[in-house]
Amino acid sequence: MPTISDVARLAKVSVATVSRFLNDSGYVGKKSREAIEKAIKELDYIPSEVARSLSTKQSDIIGLIIPDIKNPFFPELARAVEDTAFEYGYTVILCNSDENELKEKHYFQTLTNKYVAGIILTSIFDQGTNFKNLKIPIVALDRPLEIDIPTVTTNNIEGAKLATQFLIDKGATSLLCVGGPNAIRSSKLRIEGFREVIKEQTIKSYIIESPYDFETAETIIFDYLKSNPSVDGIFACSDASAIGALKAVHKLNMRVPEDIQIVGFDGIQMGKVVSPSLTTVAQNIYQLGQAAAKMLINQIEGKPLENTSVCIHPKLIERETTRKERT
Amino acid sequence: MPTISDVARLAKVSVATVSRFLNDSGYVGKKSREAIEKAIKELDYIPSEVARSLSTKQSDIIGLIIPDIKNPFFPELARAVEDTAFEYGYTVILCNSDENELKEKHYFQTLTNKYVAGIILTSIFDQGTNFKNLKIPIVALDRPLEIDIPTVTTNNIEGAKLATQFLIDKGATSLLCVGGPNAIRSSKLRIEGFREVIKEQTIKSYIIESPYDFETAETIIFDYLKSNPSVDGIFACSDASAIGALKAVHKLNMRVPEDIQIVGFDGIQMGKVVSPSLTTVAQNIYQLGQAAAKMLINQIEGKPLENTSVCIHPKLIERETTRKERT
DNA sequence: TTGAAAGCGTTACCAT
DNA sequence: ATGGTAACGCTTTCAA
Secondary structure (H helix, E strand, C coil), rough: CHHHHHHHHHHCHHHHHHHHHHCCCCCCHHHHHHHHHHHHHCCCCCCCCCHHHHHHCCEEEEEEECCCCCCHHHHHHHHHHHHHHHCCCCCCEEECCCCCCCHHHHHHHHHHHCCCCCCCCCCCCCCHHHHHCCCCCEEEEEECCCCCCEEEEECHHHHHHHHHHHHCCCCCEEEEECCCCCCHEEEHHHHHHEEEEEEECCEEEEECCCCCCCHHHHHHHHHHHHCCCCCCCCEEECCHHHHHHHHHHCCCCCCCCCCEEEEEECCCCHHHHHCCCCCCEEHHHHHHHHHHHHHHHHCCCCCCCCCEEEECCCEEEECCCCCCCCC | CCCHHHHHHHCCCHHHHHHHHHCCCCCCHHHHHHHHHHHHHHHHCCHHHHHHHHCCCCEEEEEEECCCCCCCHHHHHHHHHHHHHCCCCCCCEECCCCHHHHHHHHHHHHHHHCCEEEEEEECCCCCCHCCCCCCCCCECCCCCCCCCEEEEEHHHHHHHEEEEEEEEHCCCCEEEEEEECCCHHHHHHHHHHHHHCCCCCCCCEEECCCCCCHHCCCCCCHHHHHCCCCEEEEECCCCCCCCHHHHHHCCCCCCCCCCEEEEEEEECCCHCCCCCCCEEECCHHHHHHHHHHHHHHHHHCCCCCCCCCEECEEEECCCCCCCCCCC
């Protein structure tokens, strides 16, 4: 690996000049410029990011910590973040915390230690106290934290209300809400939305908890439905669990949407491909990722934040797991 | 951010001693040890990985470059890699190349510049000439390269043969093979396997190409099937396209497996959850990831490689998209 | 327009 | 057992 001094030597200039050339900072004469260009080409020189980081304490890398790479929502979100970060000249590095507090902390450490420019975090924690008083820009994505850092989320309560009301409008009379892991704030908010709609109604309702994982959700919902066959409407707090629900219902030989209707939450691509296709409360995934990336980059570049918090409206997409006509 | 000299000063020892303490290298007396421990706690000191890397040119970070984070196969694979890397004390950083040669190169650069310990690469390139003469350990995963670097793959030809033969055994007489993007070597091999079985038979067969993406695959297969309704068996070179195929077939009001049978490739979790559940050639995803991680770590740690190349047998999993009885 | 040299936070060698 | 210090590869200030 050639270093900057190799280049300097070959070009017969000083390292300072090469550095100036590299960073477009300060003067460098025409002759030097050419000599340096030639030397760089000849040596196949690439500046060491590590040395650079050590010197500047900066980098153009953004860390994105996601809680579960297997839940298709997060890959889609990651893509959105990546795409917009890329536009602005940043590179994003992904870390999968596996819904595990320790791992999350570990990755957070690792990233800050590597001088990433900033971190986008879809955290599993309520409080996020780990992220107090850090000198590095950070934004919370999708899952609101309770501390005061810039945040981009979907309006979870609104979305849950949309879903619940829709099921009721379509004639469901006995509702099951499948929440996510209890620790996740967005899941709590979705359940809260469900509750708010329910309490104004006189219909039966149940709430259970399940990880956002196809198979586990399927099992849990299967078991539940088996002993509570009267349920005729399911609001799942993620599309992943909704798809699990779909499978569970199939296995029980019930028909969707005739016997039981299902509404998911997230709006992942998969929901369109499943049969019957999934009615869901879609988050604007692209907009979420984009907003988070922009917000972080603004912080990194010292630009003022217009809003410290963005809350995006979800949208109900009617597909085939709910009935067409009112009842 | 406190530095090692802050610690040294507070503990009234030299930086050298602190460094020795930190790395468990060389002597450090009991008193010093205690003083250092105290100082570290007091200052909340965390060593800078960047400075460390600059000095040692090492790190305990493994870079994993995957081609498409939206294809569930790769998240599952990534998890396997992560889990085993973690066991050995390494942290993995993910980069999504988006099936894009430029991005892949870019990430490769970025990672090596950051002094990662090694790179696992599920590349889109045939030749992989970009990765010649590099001083950093590397292993190719899932997608064999044509250059000579350690590789972990599934036996793609064998798997394709398994699938094709199975369809024929189950009575399919007019087969469609849905290949992946042409540039991907594993896809070529799967198509080759398909061809090999077909040429010994006297049945009709077609081959088309589609990205490994649910929706695009669905569209392409839908269009194809519409103008070629005689097809009664599909071998899709990935589960993602198989699931797309399933949807396409549903839309055409054909029944699976009665009118048309489908076999996928990969063995993603999603295949179980879809209805009807997907018959597929399962790769042993966990074993793949584990083998790749171990191989890389062995290289990193200078241990001899037992084999420079691992090829894992796939296994046909019979589920509901193929018929139960022979015809 | 250019170069010398200090500094970034560690490690590792060499003395002591 | 401990400390001084060069070295890692780069940026940046200051002088020239």
